[in-house]
Amino acid sequence: MLQQRSKDTKETIRLNALRLFAKSGYSAVSMRDIANAVGIQPGAIYNHFPSKQDILVDLMMTHMVDLLAAANNAMDGVEGTRNRLVAFARFHISYQLDFPDHVFIAYMELRSLEETGRQDVYVKRDEYEAILREVLEQGVKEGTFKVANAAVQTRALLAMMTGITVWFREDGELNRDQVIDCYVQAVLQSVGIQE
Amino acid sequence: MLQQRSKDTKETIRLNALRLFAKSGYSAVSMRDIANAVGIQPGAIYNHFPSKQDILVDLMMTHMVDLLAAANNAMDGVEGTRNRLVAFARFHISYQLDFPDHVFIAYMELRSLEETGRQDVYVKRDEYEAILREVLEQGVKEGTFKVANAAVQTRALLAMMTGITVWFREDGELNRDQVIDCYVQAVLQSVGIQE
DNA sequence: GTCTATAGATAGATAGAC
DNA sequence: GTCTATCTATCTATAGAC
Structure with missing residues (x-):
């Protein structure tokens, strides 16, 4: 019971810290802010x-591990470079929209990490980028895609898709599926595929 | 003379604050940090x-005003939607690479702005986005571009091009012009234009 | 495991001498 | 216009009662 209650508190701290860091930035959030949000003393x-x-x-780190596992799961068994590119794009965008705070922090607060933690995150991020890069490289090799440089295009496409969280609102003009379709079309066309 | 010396100090404060804010974030930088960098007392x-x-x-605000003026200048007299899209892309990417700290702050520290300043910046940002959006809308109207939603594509392309500053290094594998060419190709293809 | 209380450092900002 | 000195508030983190 006590252990259970403890686990709940830790998780509540995590949730509130995540939300506050995403909203105001790591440095701008104090332990008091987190404690107040949780309802405990600092x-x-x-x-x-x-x-x-x-x-x-x-x-x-939790975010990066979860993201990698989910991505590999989403790509598992998908055949064909075009299908794999679409699968990755849909997965990536959906994940951003489902966990905008996690994504925002992982992207924005790298500079707030001290050296040891930062290296671990970089390794995971490179591993994630490699999934998309390998799809692009395969497509270029086959002649399916027209891409000048797969590594550059990988970063370009990830930045494009990640940026969606900055402006997208569930109650906006376009719903989630419509927006995803716009982005998937842009991604496909950017590698030279016409629908 | 005294006035001149004063102007220099103010400008030095601006330069150092910019650099420090971009590196560590607004909240993480203290007035003492800035003063130390400038070589004066807090x-x-x-x-x-x-x-x-x-x-x-x-x-x-200085950045947004300068950015808008430079963009309008770069687009001035360029005819044809394809040419205008290329001109905007080249301008935008070059500007990011020339002033990475300005761009990073304008993008990242919106949340650190109190309400009054924030509204002013939003107005300028919308004005900047409108330049690209109007090019895309014109291209769709003419049938030159194939874009599902010009507003969405505008934000997607801006995010893609802005992201370049996160990884690009002048001493990297590709030089500036090569990278710009990669991005311009991706931008063109993303609106359905094949070279 | 949470509380109260507080240590020790540092924050933004101000006052007054020069 | 810059300096020294300092105010007040807040920061991260710790100590010890319960």
Whole structure:
């Protein structure tokens, strides 16, 4: 029971820290802000995390591991470079929209990470980029895609798709599926595929 | 003379604040950090800016005004939607590479702006987006471009091109012109134009 | 495991001498 | 216009009672 209650508190700290870091930035959020959001005293946070920095590392690494697992799962068994590109694009955009705070932090707070944690995150990020890059390279090799440089195009497409969270709102003019379709078309055309 | 020396100090404060904000984030940078970089005492900054927030507003608004003027200048007299799209893309990417800190701050520190300054920046940003959006809309109208939604594609392309500053290094594998060519090709293909 | 209380450092901003 | 000195508030983190 006590253990269960403890796990709940830790998870609540994680959720609130994530939301606050995403909204205001790591440096702008104090342990008091997090404690107030959770409904405990600032000192109590240190029963669950040894430091503020450790909360950030925990959030970012958990996100990267989850993201990689989900991506590999989404790509599993998908055949053909065009299909694989579409699968990746749909997965990536959907994931951004489902977990905008995680994504925003992983992208924005790299500079707030101290050296050790940062290297771990970089490794995971490179692993994630490699999934898309290999699809593009395969497409170029087959002659299916027309791409000048697969590594550059990988970063270009990831930036394009990740940027969706900056402006998209569920109650906006276009719904989620319509927006995803726009982006998928842009991605496909950008590698030289006409529908 | 004294006035001249004063102007220099103010400009040095601006330059150092810009660099530090871009590197560590607005909240993570203290007035002491800026003063140390400039080589003056913290209190002396207040002879030039009434508050830390005012430095940020100054930097962001100056950037947006300069960006808009430069963009309008670059587009001036360019005829034809394809040419105008290429002109905008080349201008935008070159500007990002020339002023990466300005661009990064304008994008990242919107959340650090208090309400009044933020509205002013939003107006300028919308004005900038409109330049590209109008090119895309014109191309769709003519049948030159194949774009599902010009507003969505505008944001997608801006995010794609802006992301270049995250990874590009002048001493990297590809030089500036090669990278710009990659991006311009991706932009053109993304609107359905094959070279 | 959470509380109260607080240590020790640092934040933005101001006052007054020069 | 810059300096030294400092105010007040807040920061991360810790100590010890319960």
